[in-house]
Amino acid sequence: MNLYTTILGSGAALPTGARRCSAQVLNINGFKLLIDCAEGTQDRIRYNHLKLQSIGTIIISHLHGDHFFGLPGLLSTMHLCGRTEPVTIAAPTGAREVIETTFRLTGNHIEYPILWTEMDFDDGEQRVFDNERCSVDAFRILHTVPTYGFRITEKPRGDHSPRVYAYCCDTAYSEAIIPHVHSADLLCLECTFANELGELAEQRQHLTAGQAGRLARLAGVRQLLLSHISARYREPEILLQQASEEFANCLLAADGMRVEITRSPTPPPSQHSGDEQE
Ligand SMILES: [Zn+2]
Ligand SMILES: [Zn+2]
Numbered sequence: 184m185n186l187y188t189t190i191l192g193s194g195a196a197l198p199t200g201a202r203r204c205s206a207q208v209l210n211i212n213g214f215k216l217l218i219d220c221a222e223g224t225q226d227r228i229r230y231n232h233l234k235l236q237s238i239g240t241i242i243i244s245h246l247h248g249d250h251f252f253g254l255p256g257l258l259s260t261m262h263l264c265g266r267t268e269p270v271t272i273a274a275p276t277g278a279r280e281v282i283e284t285t286f287r288l289t290g291n292h293i294e295y296p297i298l299w300t301e302m303d304f305d306d307g308e309q310r311v312f313d314n315e316r317c318s319v320d321a322f323r324i325l326h327t328v329p330t331y332g333f334r335i336t337e338k339p340r341g342d343h344s345p346r347v348y349a350y351c352c353d354t355a356y357s358e359a360i361i362p363h364v365h366s367a368d369l370l371c372l373e374c375t376f377a378n379e380l381g382e383l384a385e386q387r388q389h390l391t392a393g394q395a396g397r398l399a400r401l402a403g404v405r406q407l408l409l410s411h412i413s414a415r416y417r418e419p420e421i422l423l424q425q426a427s428e429e430f431a432n433c434l435l436a437a438d439g440m441r442v443e444i445t446r447s448p449t450p451p452p453s454q455h456s457g458d459e460q461e
Contacts (some may be wrong), residue, residue, distance in 0.1 A: 184211075184339070184340060185210055185211070185212050185443060186209075186210070186211055186212070186337055186344060186346055186348070186349040186443070186445070187209075187260070187441050187442060187443045188207050188208065188209045188210070188218075188348065188369075188371070188408075188441070188442050189207060189210070189231055189439075189441050189459070190207050190410065190437065190438055190439065190441075191206040191224055191227035191228065191295060191404065192204045192205050192206045192207075192209065192219075192221050192223070192227060192438060193205075193352050193410045193412055193421070193436035193437055193438050193440075194412055194413075194414060194438075195249065195313070195357040195413045195414065196247070196249045196372075197390075197413075198222065198223065198249075198412045199415040200219070200416075201386050201438070202225075202412060202414070202415055202437075202438055202446055203221060203223050203227055203438055204221030204222060204223070204248075204249035204250070205219040205244075205249055205250045205410070205411060206218070206219050206220050206221050206224040206250075206253065207219070207371075207410075208231075208238065209335060209348060210303065210448060211316045211317045211335075211337055212316060212337075213229070213316075214314070214316040214317065215233070215237050215238045215239070215240070216238075216240050216241075216242065216312075216317070216319070216335065217238050217241045217242070218242055218244075218333065218350055219242075219243060219244055219251070219256055219352065220241060220243060220250070220251060220252075220253040220254045221248070221249050221250055221251070221252060221355070222248065222249075222252040222253045222256075223253060223340060224254075224257055225253060225256055225257045225260050225337075226416060228257075230439075235260065235261060235264065236261060236264060236266055237259075237269060238270075238307075238343065239268060239269070239270055240270070240272075240308055240312060240314075241257075241272045241273075241274075241409075242253070242272075242273045242274070242311065242312065242321075242333055243272070243273070243274035243275065243320060244275075244276055244330055244331055244332070244333070244350070244351075244352055245274055245275055245277060245326060245330035245331070245353065246277055246281070246328060247328060247353070250352070250353075251274075251278065251281075254272075255281075255282055255285045255286070255375060258270065258282065258293060258297070259293065261293070261295070262291075262292075262293035262295065263337070266293075266294070266297050266441055267294065268295060269295055269296040269298050270293055270295065270296075270297050270298070271297075271298045271299070271300075271302040271312065272297060272298070272299055273299075273301075273302060273312055273319065273321065273405075274299075274300075274301065274302065275301065275302050275303065275329045275330070275331065276301045276302065276303040276329070276407045277301075278299075278301065279299045279301055280432055281285060282297075300312070300437075302321055302329075302331050303329070304340075305323050306323070307311050307322070308320045308321065308322045308363065309321050309335075311333075315338060316338055317335055317336060317337050317338060318335070318336050318338070319333055319334070319335050320333070320334045320335075320336070320363075320381045321333055322334070322363040323326065324351050324352055324353075324354040325354055325355045325357040325388060326353045326355065326388045327387070327388050327402065330353060330354065332349065332350060332351035332354065332360060332363060332364070333350045333351075333439040334347060334348075334349045334363055334364060334367065335347065335348045335349070335350070340353070343370075343444075345369040346445070346446065347366070347367045347368050347369075348367065348368065348369050348370075348371070348444050349363070349364035349366065349369070349370045349371070350370075350371045351371070351373065352371065352372070352410060352411045353373050353389055354372075354388070354389075354396040355384070355385065355388035355389065355390065355398075356384075356385075356391075356398070358398070358401065360402075361398065361401050361402045364398075364402045364404060365402050365403055366402070366403050366404065366405075367402070367404045368404070368405045368406065368444050368445070368446060369404070369405065369406050369407075369408055369442065369444045370398075370399055370404040370406070370408065371408040371410055371436070372390060372395040372398060372399065372407060372408070372409060372410070373389060373390050373411035374390055374391070374392050374395045374409035374410065374411060374422050374426060374435075375387075375389035375390060375411050375412070375413050376389060376391045376392070376413055377391060377392055377416070377421050377425060378391045378392060378393045378425050378449055381394075388410075389451060391422070391425070392409065392422040392423070392425035392426040393425045393426065393428065393429055395407065395426050395429075395433075396425070396426035396428065396429025396430040396433060397429045398429070399429070399433065400429050401428075405446070406432045406433065406434070407426065407432065407433035407434070408433070408434055408442055409422060409423065409433060409434070409435050409436060410436035412435070412436070416458075419435060419458070420435070422435060423435045
């Protein structure tokens with residue numbers, strides 16, 4: 184059974200030619216889940232040969248622009264391309280108001296239904312999506328605005344034991360996330376700064392590379408994917424090196440990279456998703 188994520192954007196707040204802002208598409212045996220939707224996500228979906236209308240479920244971690252500003256454009260384009268199927272969105276409270284206000288004030292409208300789950304809780308976990316392919320549980324993480332991490336669990340098939348993908352962007356260092364991501368097969372953590380900028384990371388409620396590695400080690404995950412890389416790092420290998428000092432099995436996200444989530448020995452990531460088999 185296929186389980187892999189295609190990185191559409193691996194950069195932090197400022198998009199560059201090398202790294203766009205946060206978005207990725209998780210493919211669970213053909214079912215597509217869009218995780219975050221920065222400005223330009225619809226363009227990156229096409230660039231990576233993913234079919235726009237095959238995405239029907241979107242989960243948004245928080246409403247900072249580098250995770251959310253692509254959503255009105257994406258939803259509008261889906262309408263212009265003739266969509267009639269519903270889109271399911273789980274996002275922090277406020278997302279629905281932003282989208283509905285944007286469409287109302289700009290005179291745009293969409294014909295297909297949007298099924299909203301708005302997240303507004305501080306403690307524990309809530310299941311925000313569930314279908315025959317996967318479940319998505321959300322939990323609060325520590326950032327400057329209400330932000331949620333996700334644990335996505337594939338549904339078991341036969342004797343196949345379910346794999347888990349966890350995603351936490353953006354977050355400050357907090358060991359409170361450990362029980363939520365414990366033993367994940369792949370954990371995607373933000374890694375905005377190198378260790379030397381620990382004070383800035385604390386101020387802006389982001390992680391350093393070393394902190395990301397430490398969290399992965401304490402959580403006992405199988406593999407760590409470092410994303411949300413600050414534009415200041417033209418040669419970001421330093422981040423990989425610093426995270427690796429805490430946790431050996433980590434890799435640095437790059438735009439267009441496809442990362443398989445598997446329990447067998449780690450395959451090398453591919454640099455481009457290639458043509459999708461629909
Ligand atoms: Zn961000
Ligand atoms: Zn943020």
